[in-house]
Amino acid sequence: MSIAEEDVIPFLLRGPGKPFPPPEYAELRQREGLVRAKLPTGVPVWLVTRHEDVRAVLTSPHISSNPNHEGFPRPAKTGGVPSADEVPGWFVSLDSPEHGRFRKALIPEFTVRRVREMRPAIQAVVDRSIDAMLAKGNTADLVADFALSVPSLVISTLLGVPNADRDFFESKTRVLVTISSTDAERDKASEHVLRYLNRLITIRTKRPGDDLISRLIASETMSLQELSGVAMLLLIAGHETTANNIALGAVTLLMNPQWIGDDRVVEELLRLHSVADIVALRVAVEDVEIGGQLIKAGEGIVPLVASANHDEAAFGCPAQFDPSRSARHHVAFGYGVHQCLGQNLVRVEMELAYRTLFDRIPTLEIAQPIEELPFKYDGVLFGLHALPVRW
C-alpha cells in the first residue's frame, strides 16, 4: 500500500490484524531522504526508517534528547516525555555533558560482570514467579503472572526494596507501567511509588545496604532528589519493555519450538520484536543532513527502531525468525550515548526466563488462537496486554 507524505502518522500505522512492524515501513525505507510525517497531535516530524540513518541520528552532536527544546516530538495525549527540569535525575532527557555525570555513576551497576553476579538472584526471581503460576493450577496469564513479574522483582532486588515490601511495590509498579491503567490510577500509583522511593532513600542514607541506591548515595555523584528521579527512570524504563519482549518472545518460541533451549534466540527476538520502536525521540538543535535530507534546527525527529531492525540492507530476510544469524548490530536498545543501560540485564533476564519456563513447564501452550491475542496497538511500546496459556 502506498501512503502519501504528510499522511503518515507513525503511531497509527499499527492496527488489529496487522503484523508488527507495520508492513508500510518497507515502502517508507525505499523513499529518498527522510519521510515527512506528523504526530497524532498534527505536529510535523521527520521519520527515520533506515538502519544506517537511525544510527546517524542517534550519534549526531547536532541532535538533542532534551524535550525542552522547541520542536521536540511529544507523542500523543499525555505529553509523555518528562524533561530533567520536571523530574531531576531523568537523565535520558539530558544531552552531553550533563548526561555523562549520571551515565558514569550508573555504568558500574550494569556491566556484564555485575549482571553475571546477579544471575542467582535473577534465577530465584524467575523460579518464584513460576512457583506461583504452578501453585494456581494449569492456566495462567503469562503477561501478568510471569513477563511483568520477572522484571518487577529483578528491579526491586537491584534497588534494594526489602522483601516485606515487595508485594506493595510490585502492585503499585504494575499499575504504573500498564497501559490499560487509567490516568487517575497511574497518578495515584506514581505518587505512592515516589513516596516509597523517597522513604527508601532516606532509610538507606542512615542505614546503607548492599544495593544500587546505597551505592549511589555513597558515591555522592547526585543529589537525593536526583537519585529518586534516577530510581524512577530505572523502574519505568526496564519494566514494560522487558515484559513485552518476554511475552512476545514466548509466543515466537512456541511457534518455532525447534529453537527452544538455544540461547541465541535472545538477540534475534530483541531484533525481531523491537518493542521500543518509537522511544528514542529527538530534535535537531542545528541544521543537519541525515540520509541526504536537510533537517532544520527545531524540527522533530522520530527514529523508527523497528524499521531499522527490519531494514533489508542490514539484515537479510528481516521478517524471518533466524537465531543463527548475527543480529548484534540491531538497534532495539538504541545507539550512541543513550544506548540502553539495562541491556546486559535484559539479556540475562530473557535467557533465564525462557530456559526455566520451558524446562519447568514443557507442555506449555497458548490457550487462544494467535490472531485473537490482545496485542498492544495503542501504546508507545508494542507487546501483549495478556497471554492466556495452559499446560
Ligand code: HEM
Ligand atoms: C527489552 C527491554 C528493553 C528495551 C527494548 C529497552 C530499550 C531502550 C532504548 C531504545 C533506549 C534508548 C532511548 C533513547 O535513545 O532515547 C533505552 C535507554 C535506557 N534504558 Fe532501556 N530498554 C530495555 C530494558 C531496560 C532495563 C531492564 C533497564 C534498567 C533496569 C533500562 C534502562 C534504561 C535507561 C536508564 C536508559 C537511558 C540511558 C541513557 O539515557 O543513557 N532499560 N532503552
